Amino acid sequence: MTETAAGRALPHPEREDIRLEGVLHAVSDPMRLRIVRELATKEAELTCSQFDLPVTKSTSTHHFRVLRENGVIRQVYRGTAKMNALRRDDLDGLFPGLLASLLAAADRQSVRLGDDG
Template identity: 50%
Template sequence: MATYHPDRDQLLIEDVLAALGHPVRLGIVRELAASDHERTCGSLPLEVTKATATYHWRVLRESGLTREHKRGRYKAVSLRREDLSTRFPGLLDAVLNSSPPSALGEDRQAI
């Protein structure tokens, strides 16, 4: 069974923003952006169950933020930086250059 990846012109801003709105997924995107090569799903130290991690990876893929392919026994994942930059110029850079979620913790609790 083929893994679904939306085409560039199918990427929707509301899907991308919703995917980026969760701290675990935002952390994954930050890690992928900081890496100069694709990563395997298991190479990121996520503090969630395997089932929850699988869910987050699927949301990222189906929103168009990441692309997956099989590499041996593992799934290799990369950030779709070019597609995102073409479809939504400046969005990914703005998100990646924003303050990390942990720096906002106390301010967010006051809201």
Template identity: 70%
Template sequence: MAAPTNPRELAHPTRAEIRLEAVLHALSDPQRLRIVREVAEMEGEEIACSRVGLPVSKSTLTHHFRVLRESGVLQQVYRGTAKMNRLRREDLDALFPGLLDGVLRAAEAQAVRCAP
């Protein structure tokens, strides 16, 4: 992952640099999985970090988004002062066919099963 030269440009792994173990690690955290589920609901659109309502501090939320970006799960870009996010579905589906859909289905089934 090459370091960006512009401070408003964020480093992302290329498709070839995305590793299964990094993606699985990123998706293994319940808060990050919740972020991915929310971003996936807006498929094709970008979602601001601030729009994800997790009960965590801003620094923890920033950490979760960084892990997702550095693993190759999310693409982040600045739009004004906001960081906007979208799933790297095309890359993930090409590298790991069915993984993202399977994880999202399983997470939804678990949410339904564990709902109060």
């Protein structure tokens, strides 16, 4: 579990507890894959509100939670903002090449389908 300066902590799996099937489940949804792609592109922490997702706030919260609980992203509070970062080092260490392949495939699919997704 990650502690924060504000005293609010969000549960995250330890690196050794991240499971391949959980990661694949987390990125199997188009909105969650979109979040992962944006985090990978920006290579920085982003607040939840920086994502332009065509879903309700509660649905967006659900997607971030699924990604966090499956070890794909790390979320921490900075003041009142919930910051999101891709757990690239953990994922690359556990599943070498998976994230790069997934992102490349998503980019190819986006081009093929003509979306920005």
